[in-house]
Amino acid sequence: MEKYTHILVAVDFAADSTLLGERAVELQTLYGARLSFVHTVEHIPLEPGSELLMGPEFDLEQQLVDGARSRLAEYVKQLGITGADQHVTLGSTKNEITRLAQELQADLIVVGSHGRHGLALLLGSTANGVLHAASCDVLAVRMKS
Numbered sequence: 436m437e438k439y440t441h442i443l444v445a446v447d448f449a450a451d452s453t454l455l456g457e458r459a460v461e462l463q464t465l466y467g468a469r470l471s472f473v474h475t476v477e478h479i480p481l482e483p484g485s486e487l488l489m490g491p492e493f494d495l496e497q498q499l500v501d502g503a504r505s506r507l508a509e510y511v512k513q514l515g516i517t518g519a520d521q522h523v524t525l526g527s528t529k530n531e532i533t534r535l536a537q538e539l540q541a542d543l544i545v546v547g548s549h550g551r552h553g554l555a556l557l558l559g560s561t562a563n564g565v566l567h568a569a570s571c572d573v574l575a576v577r578m579k580s
Contacts, residue, residue, distance in 0.1 A: 439572075441469045443541035445532045445565065448474065448506055451579045455547045456514045458576050462545070471520035471539055472511055474503045475531040500525055529564035536571055548575040 444459040446452055456472075463470045476499045503523045511519055520539070524531040536544050548562040562575045 437542075438466045439468045439543045440466070441471065441539060441541045442466075442543045442545060443532070443536045443539060444470065444472045445528075445544060445546045445561070446472055446474045446507060446510060447547060447561070448503075448510070449547065449578060452510070452547060453513070454578060455545060455576050456510065456516075458574075459545045460514060460516065462543070462574075468543075469520075470516065471522065471535075471541065472507060473522040473524060473532060473535050474507050475524045475526060475528040476500050476503050477528060478526060496525060528561050529568055532561075532565050533568045533570070536569060542571045544569055544571060544573045546573065546575055547578040 439462065442459055442462055444456060446455065459470060462468065476496065479496055479499075500523050504521070507521050507523060511521060522535055524535060532544060532546070535541075544565055546562045546565050548560065562573075566573045566575065
């Protein structure tokens with residue numbers, strides 16, 4: 436098995452997401468790999484005319500992206516990592532993670548798996564979607580929640 440050179444970590448800011456980052460840092464240390472982080476903000480469907488209620492200067496998606504950038508920077512800082520690439524994307528989580536992995540030429544994607552059951556399992560999960568769509572290896576880290 437070849438060693439990993441670029442690891443992309445998909446962060447969802449769940450309460451136990453520090454575990455995900457810690458696992459990625461362990462892999463980075465083991466392989467001497469480059470580490471990148473991504474958080475995706477899903478598009479917010481708005482009813483026609485609802486933007487009129489908020490005013491034209493109010494861009495909810497941009498505010499969510501800006502907030503996610505701050506949270507991601509704080510997340511990486513709490514892990515004690517300096518120099519890691521940080522990306523906040525807007526769109527379908529699965530699609531954005533796999534697109535960015537290809538763009539960055541990542542050879543491993545690390546995602547959290549919350550072990551959903553029932554309806555949530557039927558609807559699919561981000562980890563499962565990434566696993567089936569990625570062109571590189573995917574590590575699903577079992578999360579506690």
